[in-house]
Amino acid sequence: MISRSSIDRVFETARVEEVIGEFVQLKKAGSNFKGLSPFSEERTPSFMVSPVKQIWKDFSTGKGGNVVTFLMEHEHYSYPEAIRYLAKKYNIEIEETEQTEEQKQQADERESMFLVSEFARDYFQDILLNNEQGKAIGLSYFKERGFTKETIKKFQLGYALNEWEAFTTEALNKGYNLKYLEATGLTIVKQDLLSSTGTKQFDRFKGRVLFPIHSMSGRVLGFGGRILTNDKKAAKYLNSPESEIYHKSNILYGINFAKQTIAKEDNCYLVEGYTDVISFHQSGIENVVSSSGTALTENQIRLINRLTKNITILFDGDAAGIRASIRGIDLILEQGMNVKVLTFPDGEDPDSFAKKVSKEELKNYLTTNAKDFINFKVSLLMEDAQQDPVKKAGLIRDIVISISKIPDRIQREVYIQECSRIMDISETVLFSELAQLDKKERREASGKPIYRETSKPILQKTPEFEKVNELTKYEREIIRILLLYGNNKVDFVDFVAVEPTSEHEEYQLKKEHFQNVVSKEIYLNLHDDEVEFTDEVFKQVYFEVIDQLNQNEAISVDSLVNHSNTEISNLVTNILMDDEKHILSNWERKDIFIKSKESDLSKMVLDAIYNLRRVLIEQKISALISNLKDEEEREQVLESVVNYTNLKQRLFERLNRVV
Structure with a gap:
């Protein structure tokens, strides 16, 4: 029996349009894809795939489902075989085991942690909006940042009282177990020999404004808290610790609010902080997420990759910060995604710039100033290497390494030609360097699996109409x-x-x-x-x-x-x-608008x-x-x-x- 965690990983990683795209030629149709049915003979597309919902439907036969059910229908796999196929495709190691009583209990504990987190979200927002201290400190701070009440409620922002046990006491009085308060990191429990219970507990986020962090489906996984005082001993930002439900490297702030717009716009803006995301939303740019100040990880990129192939990374005007940040972004290219980079004027960041200009000016700035990542990297680093041959040679290798990460061979060739033009070096040298780096990858890529075609009936029996129940x-x-x-x-x-x-x-x-x-x-x-x-x-x-x-x-x-x-x-x-x-009928093109x-x-x-x-x-x-x-x-x-x-x-x- 394949473990539940392995199945979950498969569903989280596999992209329905990517898997089906190996069997069906898909074309973009709004935020969806459409194509000819793989289950019947037809000339007009009736097969639809939704990347946002991660499902498909064949309107000619009535079949539909998720990525697993497609493989079961098209390739005639059993459920376990389909899971194993996807696990192999995405290099996921699967566990096969019988679920023990302990594992069942662990599943219940995860649910209890979700419930505690959701209670905390509601409690902190209630304090922010209705408590005198919350309004005077927390709400005033958010209003000073320019956030409207509607935005505050949308992102479920909150405030933790500047008291040692205010939240913990309230949660315990409401019947929540201290075990789960500690497991989620909302409460810190320490040994105290002087106490009658042998322990003492206090609130982790005391005196901080709070940003709930959600999963893609909208469940509360953890919190980010910002201190508002000038206490040098306390960290300015504090996140929930790693837990059963909160893994920082697997999460993007704002993904639950942004997912539909990302798929619709076919582009994702990537920023650094919580307030960058919130300010953009308030300015009408909703396809934006944040890595919350951490280095971008493969799992975070996969979350975006489920919705779009295009990422635009937004940097502030700090040149030193840009140079430090771009070093790890080859990972995005490695995932086969298209990367653009945009910088703001000196002293500006996405949050401050969004507040300074109108919505139309912001949209226009994002559209006209985004540069292709490779071109941006060349132009940025060439400033340092222009007069130094050794540095220039190192830069060339650095650029070619980035290009070698790109899976698409045609795209790589285009980038080589562009780099040759910018750096004034022959394409032959660049291709030679690329060939050495790429030799191993090309060997592995040559072993592509061949899939059998399913037989399709030429004529189908007309179904008999049944009386409607x-x-x-x-x-x-x-x-x-x-x-x-x-x-x-x-x-x-x-x-x-x-x-x-x-x-x-x-x-x-x-x-x-x-x-x-x-x-x-x-x-x-x-x-x-x-x-x-x-x-x-x-x-x-x-x-x-x-x-x-x-x-x-x-x-x-x-x-x-x-x-x-x-x-x-x-x-x-x-x-x-x-x-x-x-959507299959393209009514909008015919000036027919659906109510x-x-x-x-x-x-x-x-x-x-x-x-x-x-x-x-x-x-x-x-x-x-x-x-x-x-x-x-x-x-x-x-x-x-x-x-x-x-x-x-x-x-x-x-x-x-x-x-």
């Missing part, structure tokens, strides 16, 4: 709404029954306006009616969603897409990709709930009539039928339909 239809609609819009907050209009004051008055409905999260509104309605899904897969997805809401108060679609149950994964994928089917579904979201939610109730009532009426046995029971049954029919009538009125 209305109950299944509306159960699926509710699951669809939960997956696509479950986390949205919406203004609802409901109709409440007004009891007649006399027998001569007619039944009336009164409008009521209220606001609720879509998932909570659906849950409350289904729970009140004691509705159970009849379709087994819908039922399992619904239970998973409710469990997520109970644990995190939000729905994470990623975990359902990569679910070990392929039926759940396929259902979720089909729903997500069906929502983007219109946003979010505009009618409250009506969509209530219609789905009311229709489900209507179908269940119709089934109840049919069951009552079919089970009628004797005359004595007949009157009671007919009374129930009348009551249910009246209830159905009210639902029709709410749906604005005529019986």
